[in-house]
Amino acid sequence: MFQRNINRRVTKTKTKTVFLHLCPPIHSFFLSYRNFTAQSTSALDTAAAAADIATLVLESDPKSLRGSLHGLPLQFTPELVDKVLKRLWFHGPKALQFFKHLEYHPSYAHSSSSFDHAIDIAGRMRDYKTVWALVARMRARRIGPSSKTFAIIAERFVGAGKPDRAIRVFLSMREHGCPQDLHSFNTILDILCKSKRVEMAYNHLFKVLRGKFKADVVSYNIIANGWCLIKRTPKALEVLKEMVERGLTPTITTYNILLKGYFRAGQIKEAWEFFLQMKKREVEIDVVTYTTMVHGFGVVGEIKRARKVFNEMVGEGILPSTATYNAMIQVLCKKDSVENAVLMFEEMIKKGYVPNLTTYNVVIRGLFHAGNMDRAMEFIERMKTDGCEPNVQTYNVAIRYFCDAGDVEKGLSMFEKMGQGSLPNLDTYNILISAMFVRKKSEDLVVAGKLLLEMIDRGFIPRKFTFNRVLNGLLLTGNQAFAKEILRQQSKCGRLPRQFKL
DNA sequence: GTAGGGTTAG
Known part of the structure; x- marks a missing residue:
C-alpha cells in the first residue's frame, strides 16, 4: 500500500536514465535500474521500500529532504533503515544526511545497529568528528556504544593506516561506558593481525594485557596466525610453544594455522612433515587440513600430490x-588445464555438491584466462540459471579480460550490466579507466574522465597516478575544460600534485 | 565482529 505512495513521490522528480559515456552529467547508473513493481512478501517489501527511499534521498533537494522523509506514509523500522544505509554505502554524505534527518523523526528512534552502520560510513569517509559525535549520541540514548561499535571504529582506523589510534580506541572503551572482556580483546588483536600488524598487537597489547584478560586458545591462535600472515612461521611456532607452557592445549585450528603458514612461506617440505606429524599424533585431522594441503600443493604446481591428498581424504572418512573442490579446481586452472578443471566441476555436480559463487568465479576466470571468452560467458549465464548471481569479482574478471583482449566495447557493456548485488568497486574503476588508454581515442579519454568523477562520487579515492594519467590524456586531446574540472576534484581529494595550484 | 581452508593481475 505505502509502496505506491513512495513511488508516486519519487517518480515526480525527473529520472535520468544514463549510460555514462553518452550524456553528462554523471549520474549513478543504478538509478536506471529502479524497480517499481509491487512485491508480495514482506522481506521483498522492505528491500523495495529501501531502494525507493535511497533513490528519494539521492534525488531530493537537501533542504526539502527532511520534510519528504517525515512525510512518508510508512513506519520506519531498524531493518528498513539499515537497508537504506547499505544502499547509500557509496554515497556517504547522503547516507549520513538521511540518518540525521531520521533522528528528528516524530515517531521513530534509531536502533543501535543503525548507529553502527552510520559510524562505519563516517569512519570510511575518515570523518572522525562525526564518528565520535555519533558514539556520544548512542550513549546519551543508552543504546550503546557496544563492543561491536568499537570493533568497527578500530577497523576503520586500521584501514586508514592508523593502527595506534585503533589501539587507543580499544583502551578507551570503558571511558565511553563500554566494558571490555576477552571477546573484545581478541577482536582488537585479530583486527591488528589481519592487517599485518602482529608486531604491534603482540608487543603493545597481547604482552601487556594477556594476564588481565586471561588470554585463551583463541587469543594465541590469532597471534600465531598473525605471524603466519607475514610469513614468519618460526615466530608462530614460538607462540605455540608459549601457549603449551601456559597450560593451554592447541586445537586443530592451531595446527591448521601453522600448516597454512608453512605453505604461505613457501616451506613445502616443512608443511608436508608437519602434516605427517599431525597424522601421527592424536590430532583429529579435518576437512580444513586437507583443503589446505590440496591448495598448498597445487599452487606450487604439485598437481599429482594435490590429487593424491584429495583422493586420500575420502579413504580417511573425511568428505x-x-x-576443497574450489581449491582443486583453481589449481587445475592455474597449473594444469581448464579442461581438467571443468571436468572436476562436472564431477562435483555429479556427486551432488552445489557450486557456490567462488566455484563459478574460479572456473570463469580460468576460461577467460585460457582465451575461451565464449565458454566463460556461457558459464556466467549458467550460474544465473542456477540461481547464483554474478558478483563484482565475476564482472571485474570479464571486464579485465575483454579489455585486455582489445574489446573495450564488450568491457564497457559488461560494466553497464552491473547492478544491485554487484556494484562496481575500486578495482572495477581502475580496470576500466586503464582500458580507456589502449585505443588512444579522444572519446575514450572523456569516458575515463567521467568514470573518474563517478568513482569519486561513490566515495572511492583514485590514486594520484590515476588522476595524473587522466589529466594528461585530456590535456593532450584538447579537453582543457574537462581537465580543469578533474583538477578541481583532485584538489578536493587531497591528491593534488605539488606543481599544481588552483 | 573471538581463531583455521576455497575468488584478486603475468
Missing part, C-alpha cells in the same frame, strides 16, 4: 567440502 571434501565445496571449498
Whole structure:
C-alpha cells in the first residue's frame, strides 16, 4: 500500500536514465535500474521500500529532504533503515544526511545497529568528528556504544593506516561506558593481525594485557596466525610453544594455522612433515587440513600430490567440502588445464555438491584466462540459471579480460550490466579507466574522465597516478575544460600534485 | 565482529 505512495513521490522528480559515456552529467547508473513493481512478501517489501527511499534521498533537494522523509506514509523500522544505509554505502554524505534527518523523526528512534552502520560510513569517509559525535549520541540514548561499535571504529582506523589510534580506541572503551572482556580483546588483536600488524598487537597489547584478560586458545591462535600472515612461521611456532607452557592445549585450528603458514612461506617440505606429524599424533585431522594441503600443493604446481591428498581424504572418512573442490579446481586452472578443471566441476555436480559463487568465479576466470571468452560467458549465464548471481569479482574478471583482449566495447557493456548485488568497486574503476588508454581515442579519454568523477562520487579515492594519467590524456586531446574540472576534484581529494595550484 | 581452508593481475 505505502509502496505506491513512495513511488508516486519519487517518480515526480525527473529520472535520468544514463549510460555514462553518452550524456553528462554523471549520474549513478543504478538509478536506471529502479524497480517499481509491487512485491508480495514482506522481506521483498522492505528491500523495495529501501531502494525507493535511497533513490528519494539521492534525488531530493537537501533542504526539502527532511520534510519528504517525515512525510512518508510508512513506519520506519531498524531493518528498513539499515537497508537504506547499505544502499547509500557509496554515497556517504547522503547516507549520513538521511540518518540525521531520521533522528528528528516524530515517531521513530534509531536502533543501535543503525548507529553502527552510520559510524562505519563516517569512519570510511575518515570523518572522525562525526564518528565520535555519533558514539556520544548512542550513549546519551543508552543504546550503546557496544563492543561491536568499537570493533568497527578500530577497523576503520586500521584501514586508514592508523593502527595506534585503533589501539587507543580499544583502551578507551570503558571511558565511553563500554566494558571490555576477552571477546573484545581478541577482536582488537585479530583486527591488528589481519592487517599485518602482529608486531604491534603482540608487543603493545597481547604482552601487556594477556594476564588481565586471561588470554585463551583463541587469543594465541590469532597471534600465531598473525605471524603466519607475514610469513614468519618460526615466530608462530614460538607462540605455540608459549601457549603449551601456559597450560593451554592447541586445537586443530592451531595446527591448521601453522600448516597454512608453512605453505604461505613457501616451506613445502616443512608443511608436508608437519602434516605427517599431525597424522601421527592424536590430532583429529579435518576437512580444513586437507583443503589446505590440496591448495598448498597445487599452487606450487604439485598437481599429482594435490590429487593424491584429495583422493586420500575420502579413504580417511573425511568428505571434501565445496571449498576443497574450489581449491582443486583453481589449481587445475592455474597449473594444469581448464579442461581438467571443468571436468572436476562436472564431477562435483555429479556427486551432488552445489557450486557456490567462488566455484563459478574460479572456473570463469580460468576460461577467460585460457582465451575461451565464449565458454566463460556461457558459464556466467549458467550460474544465473542456477540461481547464483554474478558478483563484482565475476564482472571485474570479464571486464579485465575483454579489455585486455582489445574489446573495450564488450568491457564497457559488461560494466553497464552491473547492478544491485554487484556494484562496481575500486578495482572495477581502475580496470576500466586503464582500458580507456589502449585505443588512444579522444572519446575514450572523456569516458575515463567521467568514470573518474563517478568513482569519486561513490566515495572511492583514485590514486594520484590515476588522476595524473587522466589529466594528461585530456590535456593532450584538447579537453582543457574537462581537465580543469578533474583538477578541481583532485584538489578536493587531497591528491593534488605539488606543481599544481588552483 | 573471538581463531583455521576455497575468488584478486603475468
